[in-house]
Amino acid sequence: MSVLYKASKIVVGENLELIENASILVKDGKIIKILSNSEVDDFGFEYELVDFGQKTIIPGMIDCHNHLALDTRLDNHLVRMNDSECEQTIRAIKTMKDDLLSGVTTARCLGDRYYIDVTCKKAQLEGRIMGPKLIVSGIGMRASHGHGYVGLPHCGKEEFRKTARENIAKGVDFLKVFMTKVINATPYIYHFLTLDELKVVVEEAKSVGITTACHCSGGQGLDDCITAGIDCLEHVYYISDEQIKRVKEADMWVVYTPSYALNNELLFKFSPKDREGSLQEKEIIKGCLENSIKGKLKFGIGxxxxxQGLAQEAIYISELGANNRDVLAGITTNAAKICGISSYRGAISEGLDADLVVLEGNPLEDISALKQVFSVIQSGEIIR
Ligand SMILES: [Zn+2]
Incomplete structure (x- = not known):
């Protein structure tokens, strides 16, 4: 069945241009045509008309940094990463549904135990569970003495190579490693992987044409990620001006996850310092992220x-200085590039997946409109 989705504002194309009084023709889960309403007439086939009136349609949102079984809404959520496979899978099914209903039609998973992400990706594609379409990394690889609650410990190049290959054999879309802690007590930012260990992971990814992502706050670890040729840096809370230049020159992606530093409740949970020390740390991180945004690094948001928190992350990035169009790109068009799916998803363009979110307001004018989701459409079907 074909559907014509009509609204007074639609954010279309790679450049997220706003067009007024237009419609999106959807057939077999794909966007067939974008039309001005005066063109709407006879297509030579039956279609259903859904008119969203004064609302705004944007591309389905993409969460660039998700973990299916990690759920910060629960007490002791980190300890729960040691729960049984069954328990974590049940949790993943719930978080996927919640995220989809909040407007996240695609999510990039940065590591879950037991290949839960790989299993859930397949189940979602087959229509057995509800949730975002997934881009998965399987087992996150951390050092045996390093950070990474959702990852598993590795020591020495060959252990990293072994898991990298196991991940690839399971069909992951990219590889994930953990280099540093989340929030550090500056000035020294510890890193836990050697350059050689990083290079092995990059080498294995390149050998089969997939990308690499590294959990990296800053310090020497970030420099090593650039040297090793990691494709995407996650978090970058402590990125220095010099590193901003290097990342830009290397044309690398960064993914911002601002809440862990900017939301006090989470900050106090993760910072190794006392309350006052944590608040000072927050100011340092804010400065680094502001400089990174000012430095115009290519970014996604996770x-x-x-x-259900992606809209809030986007609002933080706008408060840190990014313009609304760049913020929106960080959860749609640019996010799709980070995921490697931009040729078929991430924008409202002809031929792409009909993943759409209908908002009460226009996020190009007021980014907080992302919080007022009226309807969610995935592969052409109204989910909410
Ligand atoms: Zn993470």
């Missing part, structure tokens, strides 16, 4: 397991 929640890091704060389910």
């Amino acid at each position: 929640t890091d397991g704060i389910h």
